[in-house]
Amino acid sequence: MRRRTVTAGNLEEILQATAPATPQDQPGPAAARAPRGNPGQHTEFEFELPRGYVDEDGTVHRHGAMRLATARDELRPQIDLRVKENPAYLSVVLLSQVITRLGTVGDVHAGVVERMYATDVAFLQDFYRRVNSEGHTRAAVTCPHCDGGFEVDLSGGRLGES
Structure with missing residues (x-):
């Protein structure tokens, strides 16, 4: 599946193409990227971290992608012993x-997220x-100087870019 960064220019197109996920027999990311019955469904969203993950070699990783969660994704942590010990x-x-x-x-595993x-x-x-x-990555914000309201896209890009 083709990955696209959500922007103000393509947001409506992506929201129209995004439909509620159908139940999947396949676990994991492959099922989310290749949904049955609707190969054009947008299930993966790119992001840019504010600070970035620093790996063991000192390399900073800021750009990534997140797929839509399945019911299995939300249920699996409930049986994880680490979650039972510390919710x-x-x-x-x-x-x-x-x-x-x-x-x-x-491999993005729990240890990577722990070190973020x-x-x-x-x-x-x-x-x-x-x-x-909510099905999108926009957020409503207000300018602290002029009290003007507008939306920003949280998926990436630097402040001040269009």
């Missing part, structure tokens, strides 16, 4: 299941909520 760990396990790509990191900066984890939690509950 706050649920978001770490859940994010590690739905992040399909993070820079050149080959708190600001990046908070960003990913909000991003997850937006794409899985």
Whole structure:
């Protein structure tokens, strides 16, 4: 499936193409990227982390992709022993299941999410909520100087870019 970054220019097109997911027999990311019956369905959203994940070699990884969550993704952490011992760990396990790509990191697992900066984890939690509950990555904001309201796309891009 082709990956596209959500922008203000293509948001309506992507929202129209995004339909509720159908039940899948296949677990994991492959099922999300290749939904049955609607190969054009947009199920993966690109993002850019505010700070970036720093790997063991000191390389900073900021660009990644997250797929839509399945019911299985939301249920699996409930039986994870780490989540049973510490319910706050649920978001770490859940994010590690739905992040399909993070820079050149080959395998995004719970240990990778654990080593992310708190600001990046908070960003990913909000991003997850937006794409899985609201179906988009936009956020309404207000300018602190002029009180003007507008929308920004949380999926990436630098401040001030169009």
